[in-house]
Each structure stands twice: as structure tokens, then as C-alpha cells.
Amino acid sequence: KQEVTQIPAALSVPEGENLVLNCSFTDSAIYNLQWFRQDPGKGLTSLLLIQSSQREQTSGRLNASLDKSSGRSTLYIAASQPGDSATYLCAVRMDSSYKLIFGSGTRLLVRP
Amino acid sequence: NAGVTQTPKFQVLKTGQSMTLQCAQDMNHNSMYWYRQDPGMGLRLIYYSASEGTTDKGEVPNGYNVSRLNKREFSLRLESAAPSQTSVYFCASRGGMAGNTIYFGEGSWLTVV
Numbered sequence A: 001k002q003e004v005t006q007i008p009a010a011l012s013v014p015e016g017e018n019l020v021l022n023c024s025f026t027d028s029a030i031y032n033l034q035w036f037r038q039d040p041g042k043g044l045t046s047l048l049l050i051q052s053s054q055r056e057q058t059s060g061r062l063n064a065s066l067d068k069s070s071g072r073s074t075l076y077i078a079a080s081q082p083g084d085s086a087t088y089l090c091a092v093r094m095d096s097s098y099k100l101i102f103g104s105g106t107r108l109l110v111r112p
Numbered sequence B: 001n002a003g004v005t006q007t008p009k010f011q012v013l014k015t016g017q018s019m020t021l022q023c024a025q026d027m028n029h030n031s032m033y034w035y036r037q038d039p040g041m042g043l044r045l046i047y048y049s050a051s052e053g054t055t056d057k058g059e060v061p062n063g064y065n066v067s068r069l070n071k072r073e074f075s076l077r078l079e080s081a082a083p084s085q086t087s088v089y090f091c092a093s094r095g096g097m098a099g100n101t102i103y104f105g106e107g108s109w110l111t112v113v
Helices: none
Strands: A010-014 A019-025 A030-038 A046-053 A056-059 A062-067 A072-077 A085-092 A100-102 A106-111 B004-007 B008-015 B017-024 B033-039 B043-050 B064-067 B076-079 B089-094 B103-106 B108-112
Touching: A010 A019, A019 A106, A030 A062, A030 A072, A030 B017, A046 A056, A046 A072, A046 A106, A046 B004, A046 B103, A085 B043, A100 B043, B004 B089, B017 B033, B017 B089, B017 B108, B043 B064, B043 B103
Parallel strands: A010 A106, B008 B108
Antiparallel strands: A019 A072, A030 A046, A030 A085, A056 A062, A062 A072, A085 A100, A085 A106, B004 B017, B017 B076, B033 B043, B033 B089, B064 B076, B089 B103, B089 B108
């Protein structure tokens, strides 16, 4: 059974820092992996999607990497801003299913 | 473009009452989902529908029923609400390039007392 873990559960950094959020999964036979952002009281917004054949994806100050063999993905946020404060979740889609399996998220606070 | 719309936003139920959460998407997506989100547990899939007229159980289907009456709408019903069903419920649909992008509604906060 696929399990997705995100550590740490919460992270607080000063504005301007570069930071890395971690996501690990137990079954490497994934179809793709997505990173989402969730603001308090809101739904999830997709940030980046990495196909199983890809190593990384970039969007603006965000860069997501994928290492299937080690069961890990990272989300790198450059030059963090207070507006980046949110919960970040990763989710994997397995080969034979439409289902997404979510991690429990990392709550990020960027202090001005 | 409204995307995924859920109603109601907030609801308080007494144990044993029934209710239906409504979800509609206007993006012509085939796949739709219902998730629940509980503190420290991430999102867990309740039911999903790969296309109009089909539904399948997810991780935590007990106590819920769903209906996919047409392509736009996917409703979630609690027949006899229990305190354990206090949660935030999210509807989602999947589409976009290669059908990989998932779009979420804003959530429905349900409290069962």
C-alpha cells in the first residue's frame, strides 16, 4: 500500500530564505507526482506536476524534483515571501488508478 | 469560469440526520472526486467517478453514498451522520493537458454534534 509522508509538519523561516519541502513515498511505481498549495479555509491549487519519466519541473520561484528510485520529491522555493505562507501537499498517482494519494502536508510560515 | 463549485460551505448536523453535499464543475471533465480532510491526516479519498454514470469506492467510503447523475454534477450523501464524519469535504475534478491537472472546490465544513 502506497504511503506518502511529508516532514516536517510545520516550518517557519524568515523572508528571503530559500527552502526545501520534502515528500517521500513507499512505492516507486508511480505515474506522476503533484505539489499543491492550500491556503487557510480554501481548496487546493495545483503548483507543479512531475511525470514519472521526468526529473524536475519549474514554475517561477518553484522547482520540484523527483527521484523515483529513492521514493523522494522535493519542492524548492527560492527567495521566500510572506505570501508563500500556506500548507503544501504532495500527492502521487499510481499507474493503474485515477486515485491520488496525499501526504499530510507541511505548513509553511514565512515571517516578514 | 467558476471551476468546481461546492455547496453548502458550512453545515451543522445532529447525529443521525442526513444531508447531501453538492458539487458541480463547468470544465467538461470526466473524472470527479470526493475527499475528506482531517487534521494530521491529509486528504483521503471517499469516492470517485471516472465518467458519467460510474462510481467507485476510495479509501474511506463507509457511511457515504454518491451520485453522478450527469457529467457536471457529483453529489455526496450522508445517510445517518455520525460525529466521526465531522470534517472538511472537498470535491475535485480532473482534466487539463493529458488529463493530469486536478481542480478543487473551496471545501464544505461539516460538523456533526
